[in-house]
Every structure is written in structure tokens, then in C-alpha cells.
Amino acid sequence: METTYQAKDFDTSKFDAKIDSLISQMTIEEKIGMLHGNSMFTTGGVERLGIPELKMADGPLGVREEISRDNWAPVGLDNDFATYYPAGGGLAATWNTDLAYLFGNSVGQEMRARGKDMLLSPAINIIRSPLGGRTYEYFTEDPFLNKKISVPFIVGLQDNDVMACVKHFAVNNQETNRGTVDVQVDERTLREIYLPAYKAAVTEANAYSLMGAYNKFRGDYLCENDYMLNKILRDEWGFKGIVVSDWAAVHSTVKTLENGLDIEMGTPKPFNEFFLADALIAAAKEGKISEEEINKHVKRILSVLFQVKAINGEGRVEGSIATEEHYRDAYKIASESVVLLKNDKNLLPIKTGNIKSIAVIGNNATKKNALGGFGAGVKTKREVTPLEGLKNRLPEGIQINYAEGYLERYANNEKIKLGDITLDGPVTIDKLEPAMLEEAINAAKNADMAIVFAGSNRDYETEASDRASLKLPFGQEELINKVLEVNPNTIVVIIAGAPFDINSIKEKSSALVWSWFNGSEGGNALADVLLGTVNPSGKLPWTMPKKLEDSPAHATNSFPGDKTVTYSEGILVGYRWFDTKNIAPLYPFGYGLSYTDFEFSNLKTDKVTYNADDLIKVTVNIKNVGDVTGKEVVQLYVSNPKTKIEKAAQELKGFKKVMVKSGASENVTILLPAKELAYYDVAKKSWIVEAGTYKLKIGNSSRNIKEEVSINIK
Ligand code: BGC
Secondary structure (H helix, E strand, O other): OOOOOOOOOHHHHHHHHHHHHHHHOOOOOHHHOOEEEEOOOOOOHHHOOOOEEEEEEEOOOOOOOOOOOOOOOOOOOOOOOOOOOOOOOHHHOOOHHHHHHHHHHHHHHHHHHHOOOOOEEOOOOOOOOOOOOOOOHHHHHHHHHHHHHHHHHHHHHHOOOOOOEEEOOHHHHHHHHOOOOEEEEOOOHHHHOOOOHHHHHHHHHOOOEEEEEEEEEEEEEEEEEHHHHHHHHHHOOOOOOOEEOOOOOOOHHHHHHOOOEEEEEEOOOOOHOOOHHHHHHHHHHHOOOOHHHHHHHHHHHHHHHHOOOOOOOOOOOOOOOOHHHHHHHHHHHHOOOOOEEEEEEOOOOOOOOHHOOEEEHHHHOOOOOOOOOOOOOOOOOOOOOOOHHHHOOOOOOEEEEEEOOOOOOEEOOOOEOOOOOEEEEOEEEEOOOOHHHHHHHHHOOOOOOEEEEOOOOOOOOOOOOOOOOOOOOHHHHHHHHHHHHOOOOOOEEEEOOOOOOOHHHHHHHOOEEOOOOOOOOOHHHHHHHHHOOOOOOOOOOOOOOOOHHHHHHHOOOOOOOOOEOOOOOOOOOHHHHHHOOOOOEEEEOOOOOOOOOEEEEEEEEEEOEEEOOOEEEEEEEEEEEEOEEEEEEEEEEEOOOOOOOOOOOEEEEEEEEEEEOOOEEEEEEEEHHHHHHHHEEEOEEEEEEEOOEEEEEEOOOOEEEEEEEEEEEO
């Protein structure tokens, strides 16, 4: 049966009397003090009334180290080490909703141990272009997978008396010009692709807060966007929590507040100069904004503070941080996230009995990613690198010869170009050092097998800039090709958070593995997959294109725009585009191999004809026909009836990860509410399930459909 994640009750009316009494005792200055940052990561409290500061912390990789109150420099404490959890792409690649809950719950514990109220996470923007600088932080290109990972994450987090701050609301799908760009996206696409996970965060997970994004949407900044913040979020979805701005994303005083923002956060400048500080006090005194309006926002903030027991903190979760248990949580996520892309000659899992030496090649074998780049990281005492993971896990007596192979180098004074546009992203130096190349080749020649750890890192994939191309940086392709020439027993492991051009590597190497910025235990988890202690079960959460121009935003020449960016591909984001336009990807959405094989049979639904509000029960039998136990992700795609309305060729509408023992079978049930089949009718402003015949397809990637059945909707 489906695991459901029960959100905590979020009816704050029980606090009304207390809140009204507090508000009646507050001065206008005290109220306004709660509406803006009074340090980098807190807002003002009112000590005399027992209202504490609201304490926030980044972010998606775990609880960020303590940052100074008035600038970005770390305080340098010795008690703010945390667990580094796998980045968003890794979590999504597990396709395991229980692990999403575990992640949220584990990091929620760490937040409480650090005395925090609000985690600036999860980051759930849709991956529109493979070049997006924050692709590694986000989950997926698919709205269904996005919400199914987001909801349990938020519930797990908030179970610890901590607020999630779901970011970045919304249509913040690129870093280029993120502070100014005006996103134009049609209404149906907005509803079907970009909003579902936020809606589920609010209506299913009861998220206590959301972060307004930097960019504009249809002409208005997202932190002062009446349509998004008042109409959709509050009026339609019934959101009762608070909206916090991204750091320095506010551009007005009265407008931002009236249009739905509650808290302004920002980057260093005197905190009284914030739009919602002195300027708001003046506006209130001049009668440009009513006290009632200000009270409304203060009340919301007090509600969430009561909700997480930050006021009257009796019985609040105390938490724990950087414990062995939390490292194990990080390990569990990492071990299910690794994607086996290719294993033609069964080089994997590594047969340690047959080898005496391994050449380990590549800067990524030792590169750490907990900190680095622009944007939030985690200060941790444990980050097991791939090389350390191998050393920990390989049986004694196997010699490891490490060669760095390539250097991570940047040309600081150059600008990168994408067509006519100049991007801010890092320009890499892609020339190999001859001596290092020779060292790597010799290591590979003289070993029974080689593993190249390549890909990118968090300096190259980073917030605030997008990449200019899919090319592997630092000359890695040449290095990999040369290593493959001298040792055909070479496994290539790409560690990255976003798609790269690995066409030639796919062609030439027989063993190809994908891993992520994968947390404190990433290296151990990866080694366990390579050695077969863990059978890989990760699946790509996005499409790996053969070339950039095949991706929808690029095929339609609508990335990254300039002052405006128009999402011309409409609803055909990610695999929806590739499947509808019949373009073969390099690796499809949902793809990932195992060390065993699974057979699917006997796909059935409990009925043939359904009403639009029915629950469709889909069952399929899955048999493990290989020698080892493994986990498979059963994926349910739906093709819509042919009508006048544009539809994608197929859409993910259900999935379940199951463990099947070698030789055994499992009956898998996926419950599909018929209302999931709806499209958004713009004229009627509502979701419509069209009558007709729908094809239900079961497979283990979007391009590997094993069985199909048809059902009718009345
Ligand atoms: C990022 C947010 C982050 C905030 C605070 C901004 O630059 O966009 O995701 O939470 O900084 O560090």
C-alpha cells in the first residue's frame, strides 16, 4: 500500500486569543521589527513580551554553519558542525519517498539541536534547462516526482517543530539575470508544470513558510506579486503560513506587504534601511499603510512561531546533530541515489577476487563538495570522498594507485558566451597538464583495472550563474579517452548534479556510473555500489540530452532571455518534450540499471471504466530474475486520449520503489486518483479530467515501457 505522510495539524486559530493579546501590547516599531531581518538570518523579536527572534538557517544540503549577524562571514564556532546530506538531485534520484521523509526528519533534528526555527529548504524549482546553475540543488524536471519527494520531506522536517521554507516561489528556473528577469509563462503551463509541488507543499504537507523568488513574473517581482502570493497561494490554496523574501529580493515597501510578503530578508546593509524597516514605519505614520495590514503579517508570524513552539516552547523537540545515526541517514539516501548507466561487460560490481591493483584517477576522487561555490553549504567533520570510500571498503591487499589526472582551474578574467549572451558562470581551463596525464596513463596501464572519477563540483555548478554548455570541464574527456585506450577495464564514474555531454564516454566505456554531491557518506555509498554490497537503484530525475539543442528551452531558443524570458516550450518540459517530439535522449528520465534484472507482468486495473473522482488501483507483478536482491522503481506513465487539447505524449502519474529478492516476485499496487489525469482549463479556471480512453503504461524508465493497459474515464 501507499505510504502517506500525515502533516501536523496547522489550525492556528487556537492561538488567536494569545496572539491578539500580544499584538495589542506591541508598539508599531516592535511590530515592524518582526517583518524584516535584524541580522543575516533572524528577524526581530519582542523580548519584553516573550517573543523570540525567528531563527533561520540554510539550506538544502543540511544546516549551514553559523553566519555572522551583519555579514556573510562564518562566525567560526566549533560547535556548528553538521551532517552534510545529499543534494536535491541525489535525493530525487532515489525515487524513494520514505527516504525523503527520513531526510527531512533527520535535518529537522539537526535544526533543533542548533536552536533554529526555519530551514531554508527544500528547493523545488523545476529543472527547465540542463544548464541551470542550481540543478544540483533542485529535484527534477517532472512535477509529479517533484511533489512526491517534496511532501514527505516537509512533513518529516516539520515533525520536529521546525518550519520548512519551501523555495523559490516560483518560476525561478535560471540563475542568469535572476534578480531582474521577467518570466512569461502561460497559465496552463504554470499550473501543470511549475506550481504542483508548491501546491502540494501547502495543501498536503502544510508547509509553514515559502520563500519568494528573486525574479519577476508577468511584470511584477515575485516578492510583490499579488497574483502569486495573494490570489493563488492564499485565496486558492488556503496558505496560512508566512512568505519570506529571498535575500535582497524585495523592491518596495507598501506594495510588497499588501501584495503578500510577510518578511524581508537581505544581504548586508544597515537593517533599518530595509524596505520593511524605517521606510515602513514612516509609511505607517503617514497613513500610507494601515496598522491593520501590518497586524495581519505580524499575526501570521506569531502563528507559525506558536505552531513550532518557539513561543511557550514546552515540549519542543530538542534534536541532535552530526550523530552516527544522522550520518547513517545520509548514507541510506546516498546509497539509493547512485545511477548505473551502463555495464555492458559486467565490469561492475568489481570482482575483487580477480584483481590486485586499481588505478584511481581524477580530481573528483578527492574533491569535497560540502562547502564551495556560491550559495549555502555545510560545515562538516565528515565527508568521505570516493577515494576514501574505496580505501574503507576494498579488501586488504588490493593496491590503489591514485593519479589526479586533471586540475580544477578557472580563467578568472574571461566571460563565457551562450550565443549572443554573456553569462557570469565560471570559465574553465580545459587543457591537461602533460605530466599529470602521463602519470594517469601510467597508473591505468599498470593496474588490473581503472576507475576515473570525473564530472563537476560545487565550484563549477553554482548558484548565481548558469553553465554555458554541457561540456565536461577541465579537459576530462581527453583524459578519460586516453585512460580507456590503455586500459579497457575502466569504470567511469561521473559525479555531478546536472546533465553533461557524456556521448563519447558512453560510446567508449563499457561501465558508466552517475553519482551526486552526495553528502557525508557519499564516498562509502559509492564504493558499496561499485563493489556490489549495494545493488544500484537510482534513476535519473531528469533527461540527459544528446545535445543541448535537443532540450526544450534550447530547441525553442528561449533560454535565458534578457529582460524577459518566455517559456516557449509550454507544457513540454523535460521528457514531455523529448517523447512528444520523438527526440532520442542520451539517457531518458527515470533510467537506471541494476545488477539484477526485473520482469514485469500481469498489469491490471481494478476496473475498466472510472469516474473522474475515482481511485484507480493499478497492480503489476515484478519478478527479480537475476542472482542478487535489488530494488526497482516501478513507474506509471499515462497517455491521454486524443482530443483537441494539446497533451504531452505521456506523463508520470505514479511510481513505487520495491525491493525484490533474487528469484522472488512482488505484486506492486499503485493508487492513481483519476483526478491526477486532469489538465488545467484556463478559460474555466479549473482542472478537468477529460472523458475518453487513457493508456496506462508500466516501465522502469520513460523509454522502457514493459506493459500497457487502457482504461476509460466517463
Ligand atoms: C538563495 C537562497 C538562500 C539565501 C540565504 C539566496 O542567495 O537564493 O536559496 O536561502 O540566499 O542564504
